[in-house]
Amino acid sequence: MNKHTPDLKAEKIEGGVHASVRHDSAHKHVAGTAVYIDDITEPAGTLHAGLGLSTVAHGLLKSVDLSAVRAAPGVVDVLTYEDIPGVNDISPSGMHDDPVLAEGKVQFHGQPIFCVIAETREEARRAARLAKIEYEELPANIDIWDLDQTTHPQVFPPLTLQRGDAAAALESAPRRVKGRMRLGGQDHFYLEGQVSLAVPGEDDEVLVHCSTQGPSETQHMIAHALGVPSNAVAVEVRRMGGGFGGKETQANQCAALAAIAAKKLNRAVKVRLDRDEDMVATGKRHDFAIDYDVGFDDEGRILGIDYTFALRAGFSADLSGPVGDRALFHCDNAYFYPHVHAKSALLHTNTVSNTAFRGFGGPQGMVGAERVIDEVAFAVGKDPLEIRKLNFYDPMGVDGTRNVTPYHQKVEDCIIQRIVAELEESADYAGRRKAIQEFNANSRFIKRGLALTPVKFGISFTKTESNQAGALVHVYTDGSVHMNHGGTEMGQGLHLKVAQVVAEEFQIDLDRVKITATTTAKVPNTSPTAASSGADLNGMAAQDAARQIKDRLIDFAAEKYQIPRDQVVFLPNRVRIGNAEIAFNDLVKQAYMARIQLSAAGFYKTPKIHWDRSKGRGHAFYYYAYGAACSEVSVDTLTGEYVVERTDILHDTGRSLNKIIDIGQVEGGFIQGMGWLTTEELWWDGKGRLRTHAPSTYKIPLASDRPKIFNVNLTDWSEAYEPTVHRSKAVGEPPLPLGLAVLHALSDAVAAVADHTICPQLDAPATPECVLMAIERLKARKKG
Amino acid sequence: MAAPKIRSELRFILNGQDVSLRDVAPDHTLLDWLRLSKLLKGTKEGCAEGDCGACTVLVGRLTPSGGLVYEGVNACIRFMGSLDGCHVVTVEHVAARDGKLHPVQQAMVDYHGSQCGFCTPGFVMSLYALWMQTPNPTDQQIETALQGNLCRCTGYEPILRAARAISSYGGTEKDPLLVERDAMIARLKALKDGARVEIGEGKSRFVVPASLDDFAAVLEASTTATVVAGSTDVGLWVTKHMRDISPVVFIAGLDELKSISVAGDTVTIGAGVTYTEALKTLANHVPALGPLIERIGGQQVRNMGTIGGNIANGSPIGDTPPALIALDATLTLRKGSERRTIRLEDYFIAYGKQDRQPGEFVEAVHVPAPAAGEKFAVYKVTKRRDEDITASLGAFRLSLSADGTVTGITIAYGGMAATPKRAFAVEKALLGQKWTEATVEVAMEKYAEDYTPLTDMRATAEYRALVAKNLLLRFYTETTSGAATAQVSRYEAA
Numbered sequence A: 001m002n003k004h005t006p007d008l009k010a011e012k013i014e015g016g017v018h019a020s021v022r023h024d025s026a027h028k029h030v031a032g033t034a035v036y037i038d039d040i041t042e043p044a045g046t047l048h049a050g051l052g053l054s055t056v057a058h059g060l061l062k063s064v065d066l067s068a069v070r071a072a073p074g075v076v077d078v079l080t081y082e083d084i085p086g087v088n089d090i091s092p093s094g095m096h097d098d099p100v101l102a103e104g105k106v107q108f109h110g111q112p113i114f115c116v117i118a119e120t121r122e123e124a125r126r127a128a129r130l131a132k133i134e135y136e137e138l139p140a141n142i143d144i145w146d147l148d149q150t151t152h153p154q155v156f157p158p159l160t161l162q163r164g165d166a167a168a169a170l171e172s173a174p175r176r177v178k179g180r181m182r183l184g185g186q187d188h189f190y191l192e193g194q195v196s197l198a199v200p201g202e203d204d205e206v207l208v209h210c211s212t213q214g215p216s217e218t219q220h221m222i223a224h225a226l227g228v229p230s231n232a233v234a235v236e237v238r239r240m241g242g243g244f245g246g247k248e249t250q251a252n253q254c255a256a257l258a259a260i261a262a263k264k265l266n267r268a269v270k271v272r273l274d275r276d277e278d279m280v281a282t283g284k285r286h287d288f289a290i291d292y293d294v295g296f297d298d299e300g301r302i303l304g305i306d307y308t309f310a311l312r313a314g315f316s317a318d319l320s321g322p323v324g325d326r327a328l329f330h331c332d333n334a335y336f337y338p339h340v341h342a343k344s345a346l347l348h349t350n351t352v353s354n355t356a357f358r359g360f361g362g363p364q365g366m367v368g369a370e371r372v373i374d375e376v377a378f379a380v381g382k383d384p385l386e387i388r389k390l391n392f393y394d395p396m397g398v399d400g401t402r403n404v405t406p407y408h409q410k411v412e413d414c415i416i417q418r419i420v421a422e423l424e425e426s427a428d429y430a431g432r433r434k435a436i437q438e439f440n441a442n443s444r445f446i447k448r449g450l451a452l453t454p455v456k457f458g459i460s461f462t463k464t465e466s467n468q469a470g471a472l473v474h475v476y477t478d479g480s481v482h483m484n485h486g487g488t489e490m491g492q493g494l495h496l497k498v499a500q501v502v503a504e505e506f507q508i509d510l511d512r513v514k515i516t517a518t519t520t521a522k523v524p525n526t527s528p529t530a531a532s533s534g535a536d537l538n539g540m541a542a543q544d545a546a547r548q549i550k551d552r553l554i555d556f557a558a559e560k561y562q563i564p565r566d567q568v569v570f571l572p573n574r575v576r577i578g579n580a581e582i583a584f585n586d587l588v589k590q591a592y593m594a595r596i597q598l599s600a601a602g603f604y605k606t607p608k609i610h611w612d613r614s615k616g617r618g619h620a621f622y623y624y625a626y627g628a629a630c631s632e633v634s635v636d637t638l639t640g641e642y643v644v645e646r647t648d649i650l651h652d653t654g655r656s657l658n659k660i661i662d663i664g665q666v667e668g669g670f671i672q673g674m675g676w677l678t679t680e681e682l683w684w685d686g687k688g689r690l691r692t693h694a695p696s697t698y699k700i701p702l703a704s705d706r707p708k709i710f711n712v713n714l715t716d717w718s719e720a721y722e723p724t725v726h727r728s729k730a731v732g733e734p735p736l737p738l739g740l741a742v743l744h745a746l747s748d749a750v751a752a753v754a755d756h757t758i759c760p761q762l763d764a765p766a767t768p769e770c771v772l773m774a775i776e777r778l779k780a781r782k783k784g
Numbered sequence B: 001m002a003a004p005k006i007r008s009e010l011r012f013i014l015n016g017q018d019v020s021l022r023d024v025a026p027d028h029t030l031l032d033w034l035r036l037s038k039l040l041k042g043t044k045e046g047c048a049e050g051d052c053g054a055c056t057v058l059v060g061r062l063t064p065s066g067g068l069v070y071e072g073v074n075a076c077i078r079f080m081g082s083l084d085g086c087h088v089v090t091v092e093h094v095a096a097r098d099g100k101l102h103p104v105q106q107a108m109v110d111y112h113g114s115q116c117g118f119c120t121p122g123f124v125m126s127l128y129a130l131w132m133q134t135p136n137p138t139d140q141q142i143e144t145a146l147q148g149n150l151c152r153c154t155g156y157e158p159i160l161r162a163a164r165a166i167s168s169y170g171g172t173e174k175d176p177l178l179v180e181r182d183a184m185i186a187r188l189k190a191l192k193d194g195a196r197v198e199i200g201e202g203k204s205r206f207v208v209p210a211s212l213d214d215f216a217a218v219l220e221a222s223t224t225a226t227v228v229a230g231s232t233d234v235g236l237w238v239t240k241h242m243r244d245i246s247p248v249v250f251i252a253g254l255d256e257l258k259s260i261s262v263a264g265d266t267v268t269i270g271a272g273v274t275y276t277e278a279l280k281t282l283a284n285h286v287p288a289l290g291p292l293i294e295r296i297g298g299q300q301v302r303n304m305g306t307i308g309g310n311i312a313n314g315s316p317i318g319d320t321p322p323a324l325i326a327l328d329a330t331l332t333l334r335k336g337s338e339r340r341t342i343r344l345e346d347y348f349i350a351y352g353k354q355d356r357q358p359g360e361f362v363e364a365v366h367v368p369a370p371a372a373g374e375k376f377a378v379y380k381v382t383k384r385r386d387e388d389i390t391a392s393l394g395a396f397r398l399s400l401s402a403d404g405t406v407t408g409i410t411i412a413y414g415g416m417a418a419t420p421k422r423a424f425a426v427e428k429a430l431l432g433q434k435w436t437e438a439t440v441e442v443a444m445e446k447y448a449e450d451y452t453p454l455t456d457m458r459a460t461a462e463y464r465a466l467v468a469k470n471l472l473l474r475f476y477t478e479t480t481s482g483a484a485t486a487q488v489s490r491y492e493a494a
Helices: A026-031 A067-071 A121-128 A166-172 A215-226 A252-265 A275-281 A320-329 A362-380 A384-391 A416-426 A429-441 A494-506 A534-560 A584-593 A659-677 A736-754 A768-783 B030-037 B103-110 B120-133 B139-145 B157-169 B181-191 B212-221 B234-239 B275-285 B289-293 B299-304 B307-312 B320-326 B424-430 B437-444 B461-481
Strands: A047-053 A059-065 A075-079 A112-118 A132-137 A160-163 A175-183 A195-200 A206-210 A233-237 A269-272 A288-296 A302-314 A339-348 A446-459 A468-475 A481-485 A513-515 A568-571 A574-577 A580-583 A599-605 A610-612 A617-619 A623-636 A642-651 A709-714 B010-014 B017-021 B056-062 B068-074 B087-089 B196-201 B204-208 B226-228 B248-250 B260-263 B266-270 B330-335 B338-343 B348-350 B360-368 B375-381 B392-400 B406-414
Touching: A026 B103, A026 B120, A047 A121, A047 A252, A047 A275, A059 A112, A067 A075, A075 A121, A075 A252, A112 A121, A112 A252, A166 A288, A166 A302, A166 A339, A175 A362, A195 A252, A206 A215, A206 A252, A215 A233, A215 A252, A252 A269, A288 A362, A302 A320, A302 A362, A320 A339, A320 A362, A362 A384, A362 A446, A362 A659, A362 A736, A384 A416, A384 A446, A416 A429, A416 A446, A416 A623, A416 A642, A429 A446, A429 A623, A446 A736, A468 A494, A468 A534, A481 A494, A481 A534, A494 A513, A494 A534, A534 A568, A534 A574, A534 A584, A534 A599, A574 A584, A580 A584, A623 A736, A642 A659, A642 A736, A659 A709, A659 A736, A659 B157, A736 A768, A768 B461, B010 B181, B056 B120, B056 B181, B068 B087, B068 B120, B068 B181, B068 B299, B087 B181, B103 B120, B103 B157, B120 B139, B120 B157, B120 B299, B139 B157, B212 B248, B212 B330, B212 B360, B260 B275, B266 B275, B266 B307, B275 B289, B275 B299, B289 B320, B289 B375, B307 B320, B307 B360, B320 B375, B320 B392, B320 B406, B375 B461, B392 B461, B406 B424, B424 B437, B437 B461
Parallel strands: A047 A269, A206 A233, A302 A339, A481 A513, A642 A709, B010 B087, B204 B248, B226 B248
Antiparallel strands: A047 A112, A059 A132, A075 A112, A160 A339, A175 A288, A195 A206, A195 A269, A288 A302, A446 A623, A468 A481, A468 A599, A568 A574, A574 A580, A610 A617, A623 A642, B010 B017, B056 B068, B056 B087, B196 B204, B260 B266, B266 B360, B330 B338, B330 B360, B375 B392, B392 B406
16 A cells, blocks of 8 residues: 655645545455454453343342352453442443442343453353342333423433524414424444453553544543543544444443453453343433424414423433433524524433434434424425425525524524525426326325425534544654544544545645554543544644644745745645755655654644533534435335335535545435434333344344435535635534435325325334324324 | 264365364354454454344355355354355455455445445455356345345445446456366365264264264254254354254255255255245245245345244244245155154144154245146235344235136235234135125224234234235235235336
């Protein structure tokens, strides 16, 4: 891969920003040589863990007899909460409600109670089943649907957003609809499950290789549980086999257990969960009960709205507070609400603690907004797309009044009108709407449906301090560059994008920039790679580091060659100094000889943003990313089975850093969103046992579930309204809610059984069963 | 029968290397052996239950006719004992020795078929297996080949693009496995010494019988042994339930159990025939069985799993039993040298209970084709279309007189009761009646007499009951106004 002779006559570097470069690890992925945590060569004597999980949803631990576990073949030790030298807590919210190992009581079925350490993983897993545990069972709340939201315990203080007088607007509105939507959660189903390998060091030191999106937080949690300062713990990750939010906080438990065992036993310890354990014992996307009350005029213009977004938090706070916040932040999707009141309810349940998942509550907020659009459309008898367009925020550049969000931020960059107009035309929405009407009129059992749904997604962590990033860039004397930053690679091409930014800055070919593992020892106090912010934050930090070095090189050249600074110009793989050109590598060598520092730490913090949660006001997002999807489905009204006939997408990534990577995010995000809203059903039984705990029972999309025709395009005309890194926009989360187009197309097809006179109120996931039951409901209402 | 020679060593080929092992547990999986013993880390564990495909490797085996076929299998649920005489190919063996990527790999790179990369080796192996047999596949063939591979990042579209393009990177004529095929056949034949393999003792023992007669003898002598053919079910007993399965008898390699023969209107399938091997003949014989088989598991599971196993394990949600019951299939059971033939329907007695004696095994299933003029259909309803376990599956066989009177009707369902089960009350309501929608509507109300389905994670009882009824209406519609109007499908009918 290393090209040692850069082209010194090139007009353009290879692999700079805006170049469609393939993933840096692609050749290793296909050859099986990309190293994931479980592939790291194990130190001699590495031990392995198995977890003992609760078999009741809520109860007191009356007795925990681990003698048979300890006596089992290969077992070296068994850890309980008593073996935790520091604090038995890995709560990311500061609520102190997330024990590493259960202490005195269990709060959900599948909660880790003890951790067996054995010579082999199989021995550990087998031994873990030998425990004799007596519980005093306590009443358990599993679902949220019937909980009293005003009195039921919440895991974190809820949020209210308010603008105008929603109650009055609702009272005086000519039309009004109330309803509730049930929206299921989602398992991340990263292909690589949770895994950590801890290697003990001297004194209090430990190095933990962990599949984590937040190495700094994992480091802090390990230190907290070990009772050592953060400087004793290093966390490193080269890549994850998928994250999707599921390794933001959920990686910490395995990491802490591995570190505790490694320090106690002074041997390397690996904790790798089996898929079933992973799905049972780690958190997921939150399910929501969404209650809405909307007032509107006869045209379908929304006048006032009241929402409650109640989520299933699980047994602890984890990130449920901010997830609920982000649901509220997106309850407007792309629509202006003249009067709005929206509140969250973060309901405690005896289930696994739900967590971050791509979109972080945002998609759930948008699902609520789109359900309301459907309700309004059916009430006034119009195509939902008309209602959508009628209620959009004012477009960018229009000096209007319909541009303020429920959290009082002015929407300045709205481009949804143009995106929707272009997509409507390229997808031939009108023509197909007509064709579908004809098809349905002539088809007794198969009904088709069509929907076009928009996305507006706010970019920034709402936790202000998370909007900072660091990077470390070294230039070696041969001109090759070593790049490190706080972001983590989970397949999204972040390292590649940041390397492109660094290559662009130095004007050197991309293959001169070495991508390296993320480690807390190189860049400290980093934010998790989350909130779609990876490239925005770390790209800017790396750019800052590169610019510092570049500045020193310019200073050096200007002084050495006695010319003004502006006559030192970085050209591809070379530098023009006055009238002469020298290779970048040569300038670097000269600088080294002159004792110029060729290493820099870069830093970035997002400007402009602020957020006051207590007031529900602020400039919560630096900017918005937009997109829209149009999907057509066929539904079998005898069974509820369906296929996606076609999907067209137009998505905005600003001036994309790497179009091919971004298109991959859009395609994959759409399918993941579609899966969430269609076949991915989490099903707990009456005892609080998750019964869809493996791919045999939990069904994420397959190749044969993708749309038969799938056209994905990026807007080639948009650029970020704010000075983001090369005017690109974030792309991790915004495409996921494009999957709503499928849910609404299904709803449209269901509506055909009652001639589009009744809003189907289709809940999600819209499994074939859910679709068929909605069809039956509509048929019954039509008859009755 | 003369007792066969006994060998206490397992012999196979891994990539280019001959392997012989004496210390192998009966429940040792190929995946663990590759990763933990051989330190070949390219093959990944995603689920350890044969669903995600991250562990896909190729297993090449001699066919009864002397050829060599490479198939993608799930290493996570493949037991070592079933590999005697096979060639195991892992992702490390796909690129050229100088590191040059194989066309399958290069296409995946160039078309951006990987993001996080964890599932990618499995996709490479599945696409490799497809491309070897079908260098220019249709989208339908690609999707079928990838039913057993989950990707959470890409949304699959770039993988499809890559799959379509593989042959533009090089032809199969240069593929090392195909170029070396004859030499490999010779090497594998040399491993076939006609011996019975017996490894281990006491609580950790397995046998690979030398022949069908040997299998019968072994099982009769060890009636509590776990008989393992494809291990697509038993594999999970080990990886998920950590059950002790010793002693084990591995029968996947028995050529005599792999025979498929057609006599008159009946196809006889040996109990060791995999879904993949049975597909073509069964689909020719009973066209409706083709699409059904292609929706059982993923390709890897179909390459390992057998119809014999699907029947023998007695599952109430096996997909072939209801269809075969509706076809009035029969079963040959064998114990020692004794054989008996029973109706398949009578094999299933109750949940977890079949008409099979200790030491007895399913030797073959006999599938009669529908008679001329008979209509036959089978419908599988699942949450996700492919690689999903049945919520409700209905199979229907109908004969009508010239005036449209129902002269014969057999209906069987899976997922509706503790066993695959006939719908006698529904049948009764149809038999002798005119085949009209009015008759069907009356019969639909009879399902409640036949079935009291359960609610579980796959479906509620209400849904199962409703779908079961509606499938009869679908069958009626298809038999009266053509198939195209009554089902959603990804592809136009061939």
